[in-house]
Amino acid sequence: MHFLDQAKIFVRSGSGGPGAVSFRREKFIEYGGPDGGNGGKGGDIIFEAVAGLNTLIDFRYTQHFRAPRGHGGSGSNRTGAGGDDLVIKVPVGTQVLADDEERTLLADLTKVGERVVFLRGGDGGRGNASYKTSTNRAPRQHGTGWPSDEAWVWLRLKLLADAGLVGLPNAGKSTFINQVTNAQAKVGEYAFTTTRPQLGVVRHKQREFVVADIPGLIAGAAEGAGIGDRFLGHIERCQVLLHLVDANDADVAESYRVVRDELENYGGGLLDKKVIVALNKIDTLDEELIAALSAELEEASGSPVIPISGASGVGVDWVLDQLLEAIGPEAAKVSADDEGEDAIEWSPL
Numbered sequence: 001m002h003f004l005d006q007a008k009i010f011v012r013s014g015s016g017g018p019g020a021v022s023f024r025r026e027k028f029i030e031y032g033g034p035d036g037g038n039g040g041k042g043g044d045i046i047f048e049a050v051a052g053l054n055t056l057i058d059f060r061y062t063q064h065f066r067a068p069r070g071h072g073g074s075g076s077n078r079t080g081a082g083g084d085d086l087v088i089k090v091p092v093g094t095q096v097l098a099d100d101e102e103r104t105l106l107a108d109l110t111k112v113g114e115r116v117v118f119l120r121g122g123d124g125g126r127g128n129a130s131y132k133t134s135t136n137r138a139p140r141q142h143g144t145g146w147p148s149d150e151a152w153v154w155l156r157l158k159l160l161a162d163a164g165l166v167g168l169p170n171a172g173k174s175t176f177i178n179q180v181t182n183a184q185a186k187v188g189e190y191a192f193t194t195t196r197p198q199l200g201v202v203r204h205k206q207r208e209f210v211v212a213d214i215p216g217l218i219a220g221a222a223e224g225a226g227i228g229d230r231f232l233g234h235i236e237r238c239q240v241l242l243h244l245v246d247a248n249d250a251d252v253a254e255s256y257r258v259v260r261d262e263l264e265n266y267g268g269g270l271l272d273k274k275v276i277v278a279l280n281k282i283d284t285l286d287e288e289l290i291a292a293l294s295a296e297l298e299e300a301s302g303s304p305v306i307p308i309s310g311a312s313g314v315g316v317d318w319v320l321d322q323l324l325e326a327i328g329p330e331a332a333k334v335s336a337d338d339e340g341e342d343a344i345e346w347s348p349l
Helices: 173-180 230-235 252-266 287-301 316-330
Strands: 006-012 045-050 064-066 086-091 094-098 105-109 115-119 150-157 163-166 198-204 207-213 240-246 274-280 305-307
Touching (some): 064 086, 086 150, 105 115, 163 173, 163 316, 173 240, 173 316, 252 287
Parallel strands (some): 006 064, 163 240, 240 274
Antiparallel strands (some): 094 150
């Protein structure tokens, strides 16, 4: 399945049904009077966040959504049937944005089962029975029904994760997420092996939390260099960021600053999040060089540095402890029945 995190769609609610013009015609009843019923209400456009979806790819092939209109009223004061509501199912974490220059946020669906009535259907028109007065005993006017609402909107998916991985390409983010989860992220000896976000569920010390891996950042990503920074939106909801720096880089301090500069250029509050810095791939270095690089990176970042190896697992538990502490009670507890079972991972692939 292809991953798509943005889509533009057209939505239109149902218009109201027309009211009826009708008169009672029964044997032996003189001057029966009007009995035209009202029209039915048009269907609403509703967005609903559902479990099991993790991409907007369906909206690439279906881009127009129209709710049915209400049915017209009829004689004997019968109101027309209302149009069925049209429920558009989207992944959890989907935002609905206006199609304008500012991309105004109209709705944000962050919980399973959350619903938003985005466009309300038009009310039905009045039948001629509702126009009857003491001086107008046989009205022939009726309402045609209120018109529908329509709009072009953008859907933007921001994945929900507790922790996000950031770093330069080949910093070892995919190897790390494969080490701590059952995810099967692509790993290769070339840059940008990760081309789309990847999610995995970590189970550590009777707790579990979700980690998001995004494509690596390079200098100028905010201007579109490399894959750019469009995937950074998927870590805006994270509570903590794990910044991985490759110990084999020529200048680990500069590698750290490049990524931080791109986060600053992107904005979105990413610089305000708690960050855990880890020096990765230490299995390729000796103890003396690890200590020197850690000190250099600590001076550049202003925070403690954790030496780890995503491939061998050295220091990984230490990092997970720090992530759990940063996430706090938000991390769910794993029940005893599930402790021995493999975590069920899902990824937008």
